Amino acid sequence: MGYRNMQECLADLEAHGHLKRIDAEVDPNLELAAIQRRAFRAKAPALLFTRVKGTSFPMLCNLFGTRERLHYIFRDSLPAVQAVLDAKADPVAALKKPWRALPAVPGLWHMLPKVRRGNGGEGGNVPVLECRCKPADLPQLTCWPMDGGAFITLPLVYTEDPAKPGADSSNLGMYRVQQSGNEYTPDEMGLHYQIHRGIGVHHAHAIAAGRPLPVHVYVGGPPSLTVAAVMPLPEGLSELRFAGLLGGRRMELARAEGLPLPALAEADFCISGHIMPSPKPEGPFGDHVGYYSLTHDFPVLKVDAVYHRKGAVWPFTAVGRPPQEDTVFGDFIHELTGPLVPQVFQGVREVHAVDAAGVHPLLLALGSERYTPYEAARRPRELLTMALHLLGTTQTALAKYVLVAAHEDAPGLSASHAPQFLRHLLERTDFARDLHFITHSTNDTLDYTGLGLNEGSKLIWAAAGEKRRELGLELTGSAADLPPLPEGFGDARVAGPGLLVLRGPKHTLGRNEPDPAMETLADALAHWPGREAFPLVVVADDAAFCAQDMDNFLWVAFTRSDPATDVYGARAQTRAKHWSCEVPLVMDARLKPFHAPPLEEDPATTRAVDALAAPGGPLHGYL
Template identity: 65%
Template sequence: MTYRNLSSCLIDLERNGHLIRIDTEVDARLELAAIQRRAFRAKAPAMLFTRVKGCRFPMVANLYGTRDRIRFIFRDTLRAVEGIFRLKIDPFDLFRHPQRYLGVPRSLWGMMPRTVRRGPVLECRTTVRELPQLVSWPMDGGGYVTLPQVYTESPDRPGFMHSNMGMYRVQLTGDHYEPDREVGLHYQIHRGIGYHHAEALRRGEPLRVNIFVGGPPAMTVAAVMPLPEGIAEVLFAGALGGFRIPMIRRAGGLPILAEADFCISGTIAPHQKPEGPFGDHLGYYSLAHDFPVLRVDAVHHRRDAVWPFTTVGRPPQEDTVFGEFIHELTAALVPQVFAGVHEVHAVDAAGVHPLLLAVGSERYVPYAGERQPQELITCGMALLGNTQTSLSKYVIIGAREDDHDLSAHDIPAFFTHMLERTDFSRDLHFITRTTIDTLDYTGISLNQGSKVVWAAAGSRRRDLADTLPETLTLPDGFGSPRLFHKGIVVLRGPRHTARRDEHDPAMERLAQSLDDVRGLSGVPLFVVVDDADFTAADWDNFLWVTFTRSDPATDLYGVGASTHCKHWGCRGPLIVDARLKSFHAPALETDPEVERRVDALAAPGGPLHGYL
């Protein structure tokens, strides 16, 4: 079944047990977000809230909360979309297995949007303040749209073929915005809307923007799809939806999604205003920074409009399922996009962009007596130079030739493989003073920090210890060492007090102290944290703390470290400073009173009992 709008999807989900209605009044400020996060963790059905405090529009949560539900929503088109990707890899498979591709022609036909003169979205008008004002975390700066489809077209080449649609966060209300006249538009670096904005600025024209909320589920998924530059998201939506997406084309304006539930139309103003704070998907707040402002011309909605929403925070959250679904569709394309790379894993537990694990080939000098990373370094640099993998901070890549069973998705085994083979005097390759993810506060400024490619190839160099070395001693201020995993020591460090963009003398003191300790060859990685017990509790905690709280150039130290011809390395263990820094954004914490209210809703006799 294909869903041409959100309401048909909700009706079908409810009919098939994938959605429940909640008629109890709930609050869009913090309460709904707390419910949604619990619903996701419990793998609960989607939830339609029919009575939202102070708002006349119903809201729906957890719509994409499980992979099974996403596959159910796209059950009639998914095989055809998978066939399109498979044909890109091997066009001749069509002749070998024609039965696999029966739905492909229809999907290809559905890719081009259909221009119409009217649609349900234009039935009614409202104002920004009357829209649902979702506040997900206590320090959020206002109400936000969390599942937006932000649509723009190239000013130089207007039309669907050169359009962009992304899920860029939208702040509806806040102290800095004129009520009903302005909304904040936060888009990060390496986003397609930025190219359109640059064209508009060069031409001296305002950039027109339409923000759709709701509508065909295929449009929501397309908005988060990391498509190559030059492939319009609205085309992919047509293939995934199984029909030509109807778009209303009006003279002098951008196309409007005919079946959207809501549409905010406007132009980007020539000035910026502070946007934020916002509790983001790394598990910390994005603080207030100047971002573009959208001058609102109109807010339209259909008569039966429903406002879909999600919340983000420390992974896993609902956006984790989006990532898994995208990986499922595109994993086979990786070798096509990155020559020599067999598998990539943007690690969700580490916030996606901070950590990318990869398996590549090492074939440059097959006759060498001692194999070392060469092709792997090329692969790592390619990953940092293309598509969304270019936002990665740590790229850790191993060679398939060393272990044909090596998988970037088996994280414990992958780290064991790397630590057994790495020569830290040779195998770390830094890029400093470069662009990093806008949401990452570990760098030297907003959008600026460092990256590292850690590549290892060849035979095993060491046996990893499975107990703490008896000889381990630590300087004052450091303690509570834990052997988290074979070869990995987690320990508590003193509170960070250094300034941004400088090394910490306390960490250098630790490295010097460890240089005097014998028997550390089996523990090549030390991670210094604020809470050793929390970090060492499980892999999710370890990955989140280690890679969201460190900048490679600033926060990597080493025993016996040296720099030779601008190449940094160390002959002893590598040390990662993964403490919260004095300049980091605060981590997300829930409101205890709100959590108690949700507890009551989930208690026996409550409307959410049995679901949360």
């Protein structure tokens, strides 16, 4: 049986060595976030801080910091989860061999939320409503030096569809909540929800009806709620139902007088309010792509009341350049939802949103190419249909670069291994045929490389067929004979098979302006004798850093470029609206003046955490 609440989970983790209490006083301003990032890298246990400056509530970090701990927390329910998802992925197989679906039976019962009413008064027998406090009494966590204020980093934002109220049409999402700073009054919070999020539909229906949208922001509660809030769930499976399935226990909702929405009874905190008519500036905030998301207008939550249970614990995380704790979430999601991919996307065998590249900037997909099996040479046909489907539904629609390969070309290839996948693609790409741009499209809210907020371009890069070229591993022979490069370009480095990185001059142009210097570089590389060995050239501000390892290469190349503006190529041309080139393809991955700045630690905070982790310090042995 799963945990009823966070307190049961923490008691179990502590009893089995997965949690440590830290009684030394810590600062929620930068210090705790820096501790969390180090704790994750060190694969430390979950850390419960009992003395936090400015608040009476203990704060918890690194709860989901390792895959092993996630599996421990959900050890009793994972067989049922897998059985339910497998049955959904292949219902015919479940009918033919029903005994394999038996573990799903208890899970189906746990997927039904339990609704109850509080007894007498506001809180009654509902733990989350037992106590009240002010918004200022809550922990005020700031993670990065340029953050615009304190943020809730693990919020569970609950709304219901005004056009169809009830838990079955509810949305539980993780949308960051700004508690202080900017123009917010003490009873206001910023509610930043990104493009293509479920809450947007509810908000639109409320606006159309001319009334405010009620919102509950929960913090804490059964750990399955947090995972459910970030899961890309199949159509018809609500977050509350999945939380019950994953948690091995029905989620408890309570109706209470004076609350516009049901309360998640076993949560630790409930911030009850409604969205105001006019937005206000929200941000900046150091985000999971590795840069700040800047200040923009977003909805404002007017806080009507703040509730909490007795002994409430405030869980938090810190995001930044991957890998971070949310990387473990991503891996766990891939593990659970992998069997559903062929059902959701016809012809797709596997997808992988590359964490090292910031997730949405780079999506790798492996599929079947079956449209014309009678042709002598395989070429991308079904792969293009598949890529368009990926860009047409679910969170994969936010992908910027979609790289697609055919399973038939290499049955052992996996989309989860980015270096091998890139090598396979580069060996086979016909650069006159295989690149397909989509311009003026929707982009991830956190991506600043395109035309503006939520707007940019996409590139479908689909390759199939026999190998066309041998990739170079080092600059030797004809590959070393680089032509004279334009002024400011140099320091050639090999980042991997077929991957060359060059240092480029500082970028000074405006948004959506192609760089003539890059076009000159591409023209020069057209005369390079060794260009077939290095079909992809990336220009960066720091070639040594970009080429140092594959994670650096993926992060720089795909988070700092917009396909339509920043992709060039040798002897590039546009014919019948199709852009093509010869090798090499050249990507401009320099930081641009309009990009958000990358995240950097505060030196004073780093020294303070060093002291906490030093021998004799309260965190020695954990960081």
